[in-house]
Amino acid sequence: MKETNTKRILFVGYNFTPELTGIGKYSGEMMHWLAEKGHECTVLTSYPYYPYWKVQEPYRKNRFWYKKEVTNFESGGRLKIIRCPMYVPNKPSGAKRMLLDTSFSISAFLAGIPLLFTKKYSKIITVAPSFQFGLLGVFYKKIKGAMHIHHIQDMQIEAAQDLGMIKSPKLLKTLYGIEKYIYRNTDVISSISDGMIERIERKAQKPISFFPNWTETKNFYPIEDTTKLKEEFGFKPTDYIVLYSGGIGEKQGLDAILTSAKNLAAHQKLQFIICGTGPYKQILKEKAEHMNLNNVHFTPLQPKECFNKFLNIADLHLVIQKEKASDLVMPSKLTTILAVGGLSLITANPNSSLYRVVSKHGMGILVAPENQEALDKGILIGLGELDNQDIKKAARAYAERFLAIDTVMHKFNEKITA
Numbered sequence: 001m002k003e004t005n006t007k008r009i010l011f012v013g014y015n016f017t018p019e020l021t022g023i024g025k026y027s028g029e030m031m032h033w034l035a036e037k038g039h040e041c042t043v044l045t046s047y048p049y050y051p052y053w054k055v056q057e058p059y060r061k062n063r064f065w066y067k068k069e070v071t072n073f074e075s076g077g078r079l080k081i082i083r084c085p086m087y088v089p090n091k092p093s094g095a096k097r098m099l100l101d102t103s104f105s106i107s108a109f110l111a112g113i114p115l116l117f118t119k120k121y122s123k124i125i126t127v128a129p130s131f132q133f134g135l136l137g138v139f140y141k142k143i144k145g146a147m148h149i150h151h152i153q154d155m156q157i158e159a160a161q162d163l164g165m166i167k168s169p170k171l172l173k174t175l176y177g178i179e180k181y182i183y184r185n186t187d188v189i190s191s192i193s194d195g196m197i198e199r200i201e202r203k204a205q206k207p208i209s210f211f212p213n214w215t216e217t218k219n220f221y222p223i224e225d226t227t228k229l230k231e232e233f234g235f236k237p238t239d240y241i242v243l244y245s246g247g248i249g250e251k252q253g254l255d256a257i258l259t260s261a262k263n264l265a266a267h268q269k270l271q272f273i274i275c276g277t278g279p280y281k282q283i284l285k286e287k288a289e290h291m292n293l294n295n296v297h298f299t300p301l302q303p304k305e306c307f308n309k310f311l312n313i314a315d316l317h318l319v320i321q322k323e324k325a326s327d328l329v330m331p332s333k334l335t336t337i338l339a340v341g342g343l344s345l346i347t348a349n350p351n352s353s354l355y356r357v358v359s360k361h362g363m364g365i366l367v368a369p370e371n372q373e374a375l376d377k378g379i380l381i382g383l384g385e386l387d388n389q390d391i392k393k394a395a396r397a398y399a400e401r402f403l404a405i406d407t408v409m410h411k412f413n414e415k416i417t418a
Contacts, residue, residue, distance in 0.1 A: 005417050006038040006077070008119065010146070012112075012136050013127035014086060014104045016045035020301060021276070022247060022332060023153045024050055026213050027127055033409045035071070035079035042121065043081045044108040044136075049088045051247040051278045051301075059083070066111060084108050091279055094165030101130035108136060116143055123416050125149045129156040131175075134182035141185070149416065150182060151211060152191040152200060163322070179203070188415070195353030211412055214405040215335040219304075222341035222396060223312040230313050239271045240383055242345075243314035245302075246333040248278030253322045253347075256375055258288055261296045263376050267383065273314070275299045311340045316382040319346040323369040335403050338363060341396035343388050345378045347371075363395040 009031075017028025027045075035041045047059040047067075055063040062083075069081040084107035089096035115121070124146045126137035134150045141148040157175050160166040166175075183189060183204035190211035191197050197208045223229065227237035235241060244257055254274065261272045272295055274284065281298065288296045302310045311317075317337045331354075337344050344364035348355040358364045365381055367374040382388065401407075 006040070007123055007417060008040045008121045009034060009042070009416070010112075010115065010121040010124040010140065011041065011043045011045075011127075012108055012124070012133050013044075014046040014084075014100075014108075014130070014133075015050055015127070016043060016048070016081070018056075019048045019050050020304060022050055023127065023129075024048065026153070026332065029214075029216075029405065030409065030412075031079060033405065034413065035077040036073050036075055037413060038073075038075040038077040040078045041080070042115070043079065044111055045081060045083060046086045046104055046107075047083050051249075051276060053088060053090055053092060053279055055088060082111050084111050094160055097160075097165075101132055105130070105132050105136065108133070109139075112136065112140065116140075120144050121146055123147050123149060125151060125416075128152045129154050131156050131179050131182065134186065135178070138182055138185045141187070147187045147416070148185070149188040149190065150186045152189065152196065153213075155196060155199065158199070176203075193353045194357070198353070209415065212403065212408060213332050213335050214408040215339040215399055215403045217339050217400050217404045220308050220311065220336050220339035222392070223309065226312055229309055233310065233313055235271060235313065236269075238269055240267075240269045240315045241271050241273060241313055242316045242318060242379060242382075243273045243275065243311070244318040244320065245273075245275040245311065246331070248274065248276050248281040248284065250280050252280075252320055253370060254280065254284060254320060255287065256320060256370075256372055257318065258284065258291060258293060258296060259372055260376050260379055261288075261293050262291055263372075264379060265293075265295060267380075270295060270379075270383065272296045273299060275310070276301055307336075308340065311336065311342060314342060316379065317342045317344045319344055319364075320375075321347055321369060323349065335399065338395040338399040338403065341392040343382055343392055344395065345375075345382055347375065361394055361398050363391060363398050365391070 011031055013027050015022060015024035015027055019025060031041050031043055047055045047063045049055050064085050067083040071079045086104035086107050087100050124137045124140045126133040137148040137150055140146055157179060161172055166172055188209055189204055190209040191200055192212050197210060200208050230237050230239060257272055264270055277300060285298055319331050319334050346358055346364045346366055347369035348366055355366055358366055365378050367378040
């Protein structure tokens with residue numbers, strides 16, 4: 001039976017289900033959760049491409065045109081997904097990513113025109129990146145009078161500037177000007193970390209809501225005996241496994257893992273796994289071969305049904321970011337690591353929000369970013385004889401208290417239905 005106080009909700013964002021990692025995972029789970037609660041939801045998104053940077057099967061043959069998918073729920077809720085074509089570069093760069101963003105904005109705008117002549121959506125949610133999707137939200141708000149909620153997963157312009165992807169002062173000024181216009185004409189702005197909220201509030205000059213990435217604490221949980229699990233994935237029970245699982249791009253600074261593997265090769269039971277895919281994976285593989293590293297293993301993204309087991313084989317999880325990105329992007333991979341009660345080695349600046357929250361709750365080992373000696377030492381700390389059970393218990397407790405999907409989404413649902 002359909003719940004009272006339900007809404008018609010329009011969502012705009014190019015990352016969505018069935019993408020298993022990153023923003024698409026959270027956007028997909030958010031809209032499915034809302035539809036299950038009885039809301040009538042329409043999604044303007046693209047075909048799944050991340051983190052492979054090519055449209056995935058079975059969508060490839062339809063990727064040049066629009067496609068609709070509809071799911072009805074027992075609650076009376078409905079989820080209609082309109083997949084829009086867009087340009088997807090095989091090797092993303094700053095210019096190519098701007099083209100990707102713009103092509104989707106145009107495609108989604110065209111798909112949204114017929115929606116202007118249907119029953120009004122009372123809420124429109126846009127997710128950045130790309131920041132420019134906020135323009136679509138502002139446009140619909142002004143035409144139809146809907147509440148616009150702009151959710152920021154990644155401070156895209158700052159990240160591109162800090163990482164040297166955009167260097168033109170004139171272009172940066174234009175992009176920040178567009179962003180300021182979006183902030184000024186948006187009803188609710190939300191983001192995923194305290195550090196990002198502080199920076200956005202300084203620019204937007206209005207309060208920013210905290211809407212963190214969540215984790216599925218029911219599906220991801222600690223497994224005490226991991227000896228058989230390690231054998232199941234092809235490792236020895238005595239191996240000490242250091243795992244990086246996530247997107248493999250240049251901005252993560254993953255070359256440091258290869259250097260650690262070389263520097264710590266004398267510790268024969270140390271085995272490094274780099275799991276995932278992305279534009280930088282092949283380059284890392286070639287570097288590992290050139291360095292003759294026998295203790296580094298590359299694996300593809302793991303299916304969701306065995307991902308909990310896979311995460312539990314790790315004795316140490318690496319959450320690595322470059323120094324300039326360490327307070328702009330809250331690593332989504334960390335939430336799942338916390339859920340499985342994993343021991344995390346996290347690179348973060350002492351003045352970053354990530355450092356503060358990990359330190360406050362005692363749920364990880366913190367080291368300086370882009371500091372090879374500190375990374376190597378942190379791995380050895382994890383490998384050492386010290387009992388890390390308190391850190392693992394604190395990680396799981398934090399996930400259960402603050403990051404359970406129902407806890408986060410109930411608060412968000414209250415805000416949009418108020």
